Amino acid sequence: MLHRLKNDFRLSIITLLGASAVLGITPFAVLRFLQGNTMAGLLDTVILAGISFGVIYSWLTGNTRVGGMVLALVACGGAVSVGYVVGEPGLFWLYPCLVTTFFLVAPKIAIVLNIASVLVLMSFGEAFSSQVQMWSFASTAVVVSACAYVFAYRNKNQRVRLEHLATIDPLTGVKNRRSMDEALDLAAANAEQTGQSYALVLLDLDHFKTINDDYGHGVGDSVLTELVALIEHNTRKSDQLFRYGGEEFVLLLPGVDGVGLQSVMTNLQQLLRRRLKHPGGAVTASFGVALLGHGESVASWLRRADNALYEAKESGRDRIVYADALAQAGSGAGRYRNSRQPSSKLAEVSPAVNPTQNPAAPSAGSNASVKVRK
Numbered sequence: 285m286l287h288r289l290k291n292d293f294r295l296s297i298i299t300l301l302g303a304s305a306v307l308g309i310t311p312f313a314v315l316r317f318l319q320g321n322t323m324a325g326l327l328d329t330v331i332l333a334g335i336s337f338g339v340i341y342s343w344l345t346g347n348t349r350v351g352g353m354v355l356a357l358v359a360c361g362g363a364v365s366v367g368y369v370v371g372e373p374g375l376f377w378l379y380p381c382l383v384t385t386f387f388l389v390a391p392k393i394a395i396v397l398n399i400a401s402v403l404v405l406m407s408f409g410e411a412f413s414s415q416v417q418m419w420s421f422a423s424t425a426v427v428v429s430a431c432a433y434v435f436a437y438r439n440k441n442q443r444v445r446l447e448h449l450a451t452i453d454p455l456t457g458v459k460n461r462r463s464m465d466e467a468l469d470l471a472a473a474n475a476e477q478t479g480q481s482y483a484l485v486l487l488d489l490d491h492f493k494t495i496n497d498d499y500g501h502g503v504g505d506s507v508l509t510e511l512v513a514l515i516e517h518n519t520r521k522s523d524q525l526f527r528y529g530g531e532e533f534v535l536l537l538p539g540v541d542g543v544g545l546q547s548v549m550t551n552l553q554q555l556l557r558r559r560l561k562h563p564g565g566a567v568t569a570s571f572g573v574a575l576l577g578h579g580e581s582v583a584s585w586l587r588r589a590d591n592a593l594y595e596a597k598e599s600g601r602d603r604i605v606y607a608d609a610l611a612q613a614g615s616g617a618g619r620y621r622n623s624r625q626p627s628s629k630l631a632e633v634s635p636a637v638n639p640t641q642n643p644a645a646p647s648a649g650s651n652a653s654v655k656v657r658k
């Protein structure tokens with residue numbers, strides 16, 4: 285619960301405003317019933333019910349856009365009705381509503397809601413004791429709305445900037461490790477709920493230090509950005525790439541089965557061999573690949589992919605090692621039951637000789653064989 289409040293700004297605003305509204309309005313509702321003003325008491329009760337509905341709906345569905353809209357409509361509609369029913373003392377309730385609309389709905393909708401609320405109140409002149417009071421109310425409402433707009437706009441801009449800084453790798457523009465942790469948690473939760481399959485690919489460039497040492501960090505940086513561009517242009521929209529650190533990246537692939545995964549990986553390896561260059565020639569990468577096992581933790585999933593990557597490096601680099609016995613799993617149907625392996629047993633698709641070194645050699649994809657390391 286605290287996690288959701290921390291990570292979802294709109295939900296936290298909805299909850300805060302909902303709680304404040306309930307605490308602020310309830311005593312008035314009780315007082316109005318006690319004073320015999322049943323109409324006003326009922327109105328407050330309806331407002332309380334509407335606000336509670338908006339908060340509960342947002343929590344249950346996670347749809348804070350609709351929840352925020354419900355709250356904004358109930359708050360503005362309620363404040364206008366209270367102004368009409370109670371008269372002058374009820375007018376003050378519109379001010380907090382004029383401010384909070386900017387935090388609950390998009391700015392354009394907030395402006396329309398605010399103008400409509402003030403105009404409706406003004407059109408029922410009975411709420412005001414004089415013309416001067418009515419126009420003073422309208423002017424102050426405009427000032428309050430303008431200030432709230434500027435504050436909410438700046439707040440949103442800063443939030444977006446901060447979020448960008450916290451989640452995006454500045455060199456390559458892909459999501460960073462922090463975002464990856466969240467994405468893997470989400471993937472594991474989704475797999476548990478829906479049975480969706482996920483593959484995790486740990487990719488590490490080979491001998492990257494030599495590129496930096498021989499040609500400088502600028503060239504090393506260009507290789508990293510080129511790598512990201514190549515992968516992003518050649519993977520599906522639903523695939524997600526993260527920079528794990530240094531020259532190591534994570535590719536999260538939803539909805540791939542054993543056979544599909546082998547073909548995706550072979551294509552990726554060949555693409556990099558063909559297209560990823562530094563001034564001295566081709567840049568290759570090593571890959572550790574693991575399918576998410578049924579009920580497996582993210583830590584174990586990552587550890588298995590990491591072990592596979594280690595194995596790929598140890599056995600010569602420029603190769604793909606699978607943590608799961610894909611040939612045996614065959615298709616997605618049996619994967620969860622059959623594919624999870626102890627990390628000490630790695631299924632390895634051995635690479636062909638790198639075509640950039642020996643163009644006559646067969647490609648890795650066409651020659652891929654599966655062997656199990658003890």
Ligand SMILES: Nc1nc2c(ncn2[C@@H]2O[C@H](COP(=O)(O)OP(=O)(O)OP(=O)(O)O)[C@@H](O)[C@H]2O)c(=O)[nH]1
Nearest residue numbers: 455488489490491492493494496501504505530531
């Ligand atoms: N240009 C550049 N270099 C980086 C960046 N981040 C890390 N590095 C360098 O990446 C190199 C990684 O070196 P190693 O961990 O030895 O890996 P490697 O040379 O690729 O060797 P293997 O992975 O074993 O094939 C180090 O020299 C780091 O300084 C970066 O953002 N830009």
